[in-house]
Amino acid sequence: GCASGEKKKAEAELYAMDTVMDLTIYATNAEEALSAAQEEIYRLDGLLSYTRSDSQVSAINRGAGGAVEVPVEVMDLVSTAVAISQRTDGAFDITVAPLVQAWGFYTGEYTVPDKEALDEILPLVGSGLIRLDPGAKTVELEKTGMSIDLGGIAKGYASDVLVEMMKDRGVSSALLALAGNISAVGTKPGGDPWRVAVRDPRDGSAYVGILSVSDLTVATSGGYERYFESGGKRYHHIIDPKTGVPADSDLTSVTVISQSGTTADALSTGLFVMGMDKALALWRASKDFEAVFVTQDDRVVVTEGIADRFEFTGQSGGYAY
Ligand code: ADP
Ligand code: MG
Ligand code: MG
Known part of the structure; x- marks a missing residue:
């Protein structure tokens, strides 16, 4: 092929998997890669949706x-x-x-x-x-009355499939934001790492820090995205499977950074339920992810392996070893 072609920018916002997605691709073949990615997201939504009866x-x-x-x-x-x-x-x-x-x-x-x-x-x-x-x-x-919901892992899986598609197409610069699952493919067009903000769970327009990442997926789970209020209490959409009620740990959000989007998505949901101590114990026993935790008492804790790529912008923070 023609390696010396100019990189073009192609960008799309779409609604799939019950959420808003934002795809940005810089490549000579950006438009083709973008439409292939969009089609793939709709295909996966069709397979993996809980609410669609034909999935x-x-x-x-x-x-x-x-x-x-x-x-x-x-x-x-x-x-x-x-x-x-x-x-x-x-x-x-x-x-x-x-x-x-x-x-x-x-x-x-x-x-x-x-x-x-x-x-x-x-x-x-x-x-x-x-x-x-x-x-x-x-x-x-096994039991009638059971059902499964892949909502806590499907977007991360979709991001892995899209990243492979980008590699196959020689795309070396893309940011694929499937709601709170953000895959940084390669670098920014100029060669710098992608910058992904970690949201402040208490303030949708603020953030607690910025990650500089390349060829990684950043997935955030928190109780602030989907919730309702009843009797003065707030109930969010991440349920503790052991108690049946919304997870109530010492965390307000968990961001997981991994080469696997599937792992990042599922673990961000799981670690949010587990709470800080158990989450850190799992991190210490693992080699395939790093994390940024925001606690109920407004601390930001960053694991060692990502510390040099995280810039604190707000609240007091610290590192976990
Ligand atoms: P989001 O859907 O906002 O990206 P998550 O990735 O954390 O957030 O997934 C939350 C979704 O996963 C919920 O909407 C629900 O469908 C499902 N879910 C809720 N609790 C759990 C759980 N403990 N384990 C796995 N999936 C869960
Ligand atoms: Mg998840
Ligand atoms: Mg998610």
């Missing part, structure tokens, strides 16, 4: 109590989700769906379920109740 996830959920044949890609992602559930001691768990449903987060008809309602649902929650048969390519939810 593979809906087929698995309708078939609960029995085995459902799905594309290998879907089985592999469910398998990865189960592995991350084990890694986070059940804090991340895609079988949380009946709980998310009970709180009204799928319909927007919010309710605070009483203890009896939660006690009925909790036995349906647990990744140990998912059976995978790689030979038959089936996923089985």
Whole structure:
């Protein structure tokens, strides 16, 4: 091909996977790469959506109590989700769906379920109740009434697929923002690392710091994105699978930085549920991610491996070792 062509900028904002996405690509073939990326996002949304009745996830959920044949890609992602559930001691768990449903987060008809309602649902929650048969390519939810929701991992998976597409096309400069899952492909056109802000969970227009990253995905989970208020209390959309109620740890947001967008997305959700101490213990035992934590008492804690690429801009901060 013609290696000396001028890099062009192509940018699109789209609505998919229940959120707003922003794709920016600098390349000689930017327009082609952009439309291929958009198509791919819609394809994945069609496979992985909880709310769309024609998705593979809906087929698995309708078939609960029995085995459902799905594309290998879907089985592999469910398998990865189960592995991350084990890694986070059940804090991340895609079988949380009946709980998310009970709180009204799928319909927007919010309710605070009483203890009896939660006690009925909790036995349906647990990744140990998912059976995978790689030979038959089936996923089985063991109990009727179970359902899975890939909302805490699908955007990260999509970002990995898009990053591969960019590599295949020789794109060395792109920023793919799938809501709170941001993949920095290569560098900015001038060669500097991409700069990704970590939002202040208490103030949507402010941030606590800036990450300088290249070939990494930055995923943030927090209680501030989707929530409702009832009786003077705030209830957000990340549920602790063990209790059935919105996670109430010492954290207000968790940002995970990883070469794997799938890992970053799922772990940011899981670590938010786990709280600082358990999250740091998992980080110390791992080699595949770094993190930025914002605590309820407004501290910002950055793990050692990313410290030199994080610039504090606001609140008091510190480092974890
Ligand atoms: P966002 O969807 O805002 O990017 P997350 O990646 O943290 O945020 O995913 C939250 C979504 O994942 C929820 O909307 C819900 O559908 C699902 N979910 C809620 N609690 C959990 C959990 N403990 N483990 C896995 N998925 C969860
Ligand atoms: Mg997530
Ligand atoms: Mg997410």
